[in-house]
Amino acid sequence: MTETRPATADARGFLAPDGKGLFGWIFSTDHKRIGLLYMYAILTFFLVGVALGVTIRLELLAPGETIISAQAYNALFTLHGVIMIFLFIIPGIPAIFGNLFLPIHIGANDVAFPRLNLLSWWLYMTGALLALGSLFGSAGFPDTGWTFYVPFSTQTTTNVPLAVFAVFILGFSSILTGINFVTTVHRLRAEGMGWGRLPLFVWALYSTAWVQILATPMLAITLVLVILERLLGAGLFDPAKGGDPIMFQHLFWIYSHPAVYIMILPGMGIVTEIIPVFARKPVFGYWAIAFSSIGIAAAGSLVWGHHMFVSGMSDMAILVFSLLTFIVAIPSAVKVFNWVATLYKGSISLDPPMLFALSFIFLFSIGGLTGLILGAAATDVHVHDTSFVVGHFHYTMFGGTGFAFFGGMHYWFPKIYGRMYNKKIAAAAWGIMFAGFNMLYFSMMILGLRGMPRRYYDYLPEYTGLNVVATVGSWILAAGLLLMFINLFRGARSGGPCGANPWGGRTLEWSLASPPPAENFETPPVVTHGPYDFEEGPARP
Amino acid sequence: MSEQQHPAVPYRTFVIVWALLLVLTAITVAVSRIHLGALNIWVALGIASLKSALVIFFFMHLKYERLLFKLLLLLALVTLATFIGLTFFDVLYR
Amino acid sequence: MNPSAISTTEAVDFVFLYIFGISAVMLLGITATMIWFVVKYNRKRHPQPQPSPHYNILLEAVWTVIPTLIVLTMFWYGWEGYTTLRDVPADALEVRVTARMWSWTFTYPNERTSDRLVVPAGRAVKLDIVSEDVLHSFYVPAFRIKRDAVPGMTTHAWFRAPEPGSYDVFCAEYCGVAHSQMITTVDALPEHDFEEWYRQETAEEEAAEGEKLLAKHGCTGCHSLDGSPSVGPTFQGLFGRQVTVLTDGKERALTVDADYLERSIRQPQADLVKDYPAIMPSYEGKIPQHDLEEIIEYFRKTGAGTAGKKGGQELLKEKGCLGCHSTDGSPMVGPTLKGLFDRQVTVEKGRETLTLTAGADYLRESIRHPKAAIVKGYPPVMPDFADLPEEELEALVEYIKELR
């Protein structure tokens, strides 16, 4: 990032070596390089998490001890949860695609605080390595589940403080990204880029950033209290000393419920970008989708109590939280309807990003609709803490955010690398994953309805059949995922050139070369049309 | 500097605000020595809010910033209040 | 709605079917529309998009308001069903549920305890749930009920087993290494079988019986039951105790046994315990043989040296040991107790590993402070029993000795 180079001179844009080797990357303040740094780190941790998930399934193939001990299993699902939540899905889309494209989308040359952005990546790496580091202490990795519920987490002899501290640091990284994005959107929009011309991905990230800013500190203080409880025994959650363990759950979910919208909103943003492009239609109901993002962020902050329906919380609170939970389903429904309406009278091409986007709608709807069963007080009592919940959140997180993430990878891949992957293989990988996914998690939902609790290392023989189906599903899913990554990897190394705008998108990144030049826009752009105006101007390059 | 900055605030304003803050501190201590029952805590919180408003609007220049800043601060405070309020649906009725 | 007219299972299942039905229709509708559009407007068939409005206020309003109304009904039925789970029928049998790592104990109104929840079929049962350590959750899938056990507070749930049978009980809140082993059953018996089970005399009741007899015959006027000194020697831990008596003016030491007790009741002056005045009246002919036998039986049960106030076996169950240790040699979370006594064990003490013999002292220490020495290959998860009363500790050790 030292010399200014004409955009066309080097076809490799911001990827071109700047003579500083690795340091040119890990100390770069260029938002695109930071985005890619995040991508490589996050995908690595994702693969670790995935390997753990498959191991969990293998253990659950049969009742009793199959491959690992009970203690190892408990550490395993804790690590799986912590990695997937805090290292993959919360930072995932904002830190990768947000960093890469949010400034470009609004016609800026970088985010508002580039150095803070780099710091945020370093914090992420520190937190991630600490989290994995707690694996190796003599005390063993925490066995608390990703929820760290007291009093168990203050009593277990495993290495809880280190893991909790790691999550604390990851929280800071997330906060810094949020502050950066809000400021960027407010201050750095190009001329002509009014609020009504923001790509909806930006609206989604903007809403997400607010949740990151306002909810994450709650997690931070909660985790500090767990560490202090272990070190000092202050007794804030200890009933013997007048504390209340249920208050921990309140504090934890005040963050962690909004966190699920930190996970899904950016995914919805990606889907909202993909659908209009591949249907050649302006998105239907721009303002409805924009405001539903805000609506989800706002209403989502009011419903944390639905994780505590059987916790011993008061019935009045259950009434209120159950009602609010149903309210938060409305903006999601509005989004779904608008997406489907966008397809109407379009010219739809089923390229790989579109396959992921459409299957997102299906899988997220299943995840969301099962959320309604969880949100109703009566039914939640039965399915709380069973495999049903596990099914619900894998549908929303993996089927929702995960598939949107993969969709985004396939959508922006040519822009990032200037090359194209093999579309046929990508479609095949998608098909395999889709099949394996449903086999895996739909079985888990039925298991849950039949009463199998979650976090169970061992189960009664009557649950064996569906567990076998689920485990076989995980192998199919694994095969699809492997195929997808191999295909993308090969595309990045040796795919054919793809030009500036292979999909015919109208948002600003497609007006730049692929990969984009280091300084984005040589002259500040002046925006004259909305992000989805396919009727005006050339639809195809 | 490419945009309008509000002019520097005169020292006098700050000194007046500071004096007010000290007076309010004295009042809150004095009031707290009178037994008013549950009212005590609300009076204390009321005075504290007044004091923080003074700090925020003058020392922190919020009075001179654009409307956006005021709205965002309101958003943050409302969020915190909501967190406490909703928690009380549990605590009050348990 | 009369809360007791409908069972918890019915209440929950209705809500489930309601939400599930609407959801299935919605999902099918959305998916079908999507596929239809994709087929109809496929680029091959439909190379150019056709203009159509970018928004439609009416449409937005419709698909905001209708889902709102739908979810509000879902909320309402959900809440209604939930109130059924909360409104305990007035005639419910009340059972206390104690959760601990990793076992359940059920205590009945007559203080009878059990590790299975035995209930009368057809009758409502109210559960008062408490926890001794961390969070647990009492879950019976068949009755659709679940409630956390929270240390420091009592939570409630109720159910009615429709017919006799055995229903699984799980712990649904993660609680550590044996969370998935923390399972038991609800055993629903026909009403009269239950009554029989419920009435069965428990050890405590027998004790209470014995104490009643002692009071009836005026013994407790001079002898305490709790070890405090009185006119005569205390009855606490009497059986098996070493005493020094004066027989015909000569001191001799003996161990209290049934013969001695019978003699001392019939002719108190025959063997007079040293340092006590010779004032006890003779009960020869004044006490029915049956009562005498009962009393001696009572002494035998509460004496020192024997199994103590509660049998070791019972204690193992009650303290939750059996949640982690088997008595039949099968491996569980912790080492089996069978043949443990005098076994060679390899333990980790701090940083060193040593092999030692599991003698009585080792057992005592391992119960009181388990984490001081962890048997190799087992997780350090056993809670401390530092406050266990001395006689219960001894009873446990005695019992483990016998498990060969």
Added chain:
Amino acid sequence: MNDAGHPPVHKDYTGAKLGMWLFLFTEVLLFGGLFVLYSVYLHRYPREFAAAAAELNLTLGAANTVILLTGSLLVAVAVSAVRLGNRKLAQWMLWGGVLSGVLFLVNKYLEWSTEIRHGIYPNSPVLLQKEQGEIVFFGLYYITLGLHGLHVLIGAVLLAVMAVWVATGAVNRDDFVKLENSGLYWHLVDLVWIFIFPLYYLLL
């Protein structure tokens, strides 16, 4: 900020301040978590809280209030001074701010060491003898005031750096946003104390 790889066209003051305010919101919510707990436990143990609060040293608490308010005044004046070109005054004021932070911490040290000498600290045998509500009160007291003390420390260091920068001219009448943001942070520390003081020292 000029590290985006472009020549500094202009400094976005509003952007920088917006970022700082957003950061302050996160601080408010960080303490907010503790205030959630405080309000819940105050509701549950009103009597015990009052009894425990009466054991705190009101004089030291009130003194610290005055110290922090004055520190805030000095820093506010410093910002205006820099903008009016009075660098000397600004430096004096900033060092005064640092001094107020140090005084505050000294006071805190005195207060805590007395309490600890009386055997009152988290999980102490003396404390555990007390009523449950009092144990919780003191647990919250130590954690909240400890966290606040940490912020005072950070704020004081920031002010010292600013004082140096004013001296070297790195902060000047045309480029003062760093100072203004540090000032915002310092005032936040004051704000939190404004609530801590009545909630912990003045309960009856």
